[in-house]
Amino acid sequence: MGVGGKFWDLLRPYGRQEGCDYLRDKRVAVDLSFWIIQHETAVKGLALNPHLRLTFFRTINLFSKYGAYPVFVVDGTPSPLKSQTRISRFYRSSGIDTSSSTSLLQEGLVSVERNKLFSEWVTECVELLKLMGIPVLKAKGEAEALCAQLNSQGFVDACITPDSDAFLFGAYSVIKSIKPNSREPFECYHMSDIEAGLGLKRRHLIAISLLVGNDFDSGGILGIGLDKALRIVRLFSDDDILQRLEDIGKGFKPDVSGGIKSVDGEEESSSQMKRRLAHCSRCGHPGSKRTHFKSSCEHCTSDSGCTKKPLEFICDCSFCSKDRVFKEQKKTENWWSNVCGKIALGPDFPNRKIIQLYLSDSFTEGGSSMSWGTPDTEMLVDCMVFNLHWDPSYVRKMLLPMLSTIYLRERARNSNNTGNPLLCDQYEFHSIKCMKTRYGHKSFVMRWRKPIPTTGLTPEKPIVVCEDEVVEEKECVDDPLDGLNEPQVQDENGECFLLTDECLGLVQSAFPEETEHFLQAKKLRESKKKNVCKGGGSSSNSMGAQKSITDFYRSTKAAAAATPAQSIDVEGSSIASAEKKRQATSSSSSSFSKSVRRRLLFG
Known part of the structure; x- marks a missing residue:
């Protein structure tokens, strides 16, 4: 899932379509779990063991056709936060009360591991990849987290995963999908393009995920969608955004200048409103209609009196301009107070465990290596003959x-x-x-x-x-x-x-x-x-002109005769x-x- 609220739609205008040579001689980390899910969905019921068949084909394609050095990453033991979120999501879809999910998880009545069949598929694909000489790494938790870490630390040049959480874990370049039968098979997203287009950095994206929901907290803040979350995080810098959210969660309302005021302690006084100046009901300019009748309006150019104002007329006098600015400020302050109130109602917001999980840089287990070997041909033949009957x-x-x-x-x-x-x-x-x-x-x-x-x-x-x-x-x-x-x-x-x-x-x-x-x-x-x-x-047509249609039919009739x-x-x-x-x-x-x-x- 990744970040909720159709997060990929927000990033899509800043994606790139890359050609076949984009991964030539580059290292790329692949999230194996999503490959298996895509394979099972694409050819389910049409082939024997589709996870092995298409992993075999796609790996060869990625290695030979596109010239990449793939590194596959598999999920480790999922975080308790994600396990609880997955169970809560299942309960909600089934119409079951989600209040008991935490107690069942703590008592060990619900397993945090994936289902048994999917784990068997992963094991079989890992054995196949090792026979092909492709390195396979196991993450401590999420596979996309380790892919992002390898990318951020320079071990790989890109990640192949459709999970938008990769950017929150620190990835610089993410390949969301591969379309092999096209001129531009790779749909790529680069963090540099996102920063230039949206003005958002890594902590901004983490803040958005805390507001709209993510893999570790599917709920987010009630009443805040992606557009509103984007407007909130743009008010603060990348260094301050997480601290400002924590202040709001404690019941304070930070302003854009950095000061902190109490949410309940601020109240605007209507006595500061000046008395509205009289404006002509016909032309809309300052001054009453009677005054304009006695002496013509200085803003109207007509000699016969005031001209009728258009429907979209806006007075540009100093008072009206200040009045519009004051109303806009008041509207913004009301919106900001409403938003801060919704965030303050969230329990334990923001969750520090989720923030620490996204900002951590230790997602791999010891003993892993990234070395590409030569395929064990005979063992591969025996494996594919046994599993796919080839x-x-x-x-x-x-x-x-x-x-x-x-x-x-x-x-x-x-x-x-x-x-x-x-x-x-x-x-x-x-x-x-x-x-x-x-x-x-x-x-x-x-x-x-x-x-x-x-x-x-x-x-x-x-x-x-x-x-x-x-x-x-x-x-x-x-x-x-x-x-x-x-x-x-x-x-x-x-x-x-x-x-x-x-x-x-x-x-x-x-x-x-x-x-x-x-x-x-x-x-x-x-x-x-x-x-x-x-x-x-030159020899066939000495005149240098094209044969006319009359000559063409004349020669055709002669051949037919x-x-x-x-x-x-x-x-x-x-x-x-x-x-x-x-x-x-x-x-x-x-x-x-x-x-x-x-x-x-x-x-």
């Missing part, structure tokens, strides 16, 4: 983008390239096939080669694969939540190639010579294509050429079926 070759195939990213990073890190020359100890780099653009994001399509032995195997069914055709697996669907691009398989002259999408800069760092050769060849092809287009255009024999000859020649092309393609393609090729590559 084919082992499919698991290895879907894991390949993560392994190729690790391989390219290690090769780019070692300038002398003394590491393992093979990807997964069996695939060698062959070439860069092309440059691909998806949702405005450019990447290289790389070819990885693994020769297939042709002895001892009986093909199930001959298959014809064209040169640029991509063989797709039936198990892979376009996931609307994650948009994971599965590696493609291409057959060519008896060899199989794996095609993976890789980051331009990463490939250039890992294979600088090959990248330079590809870019030069691409530039040369483009220049030749331009020259051919220019030459073809061709003899049947000529038509048969043309049709037969086209069929013969298509047959020759099919036979040539079939002879140069592999005769192995899709399932055999996949077992050979990933088995």
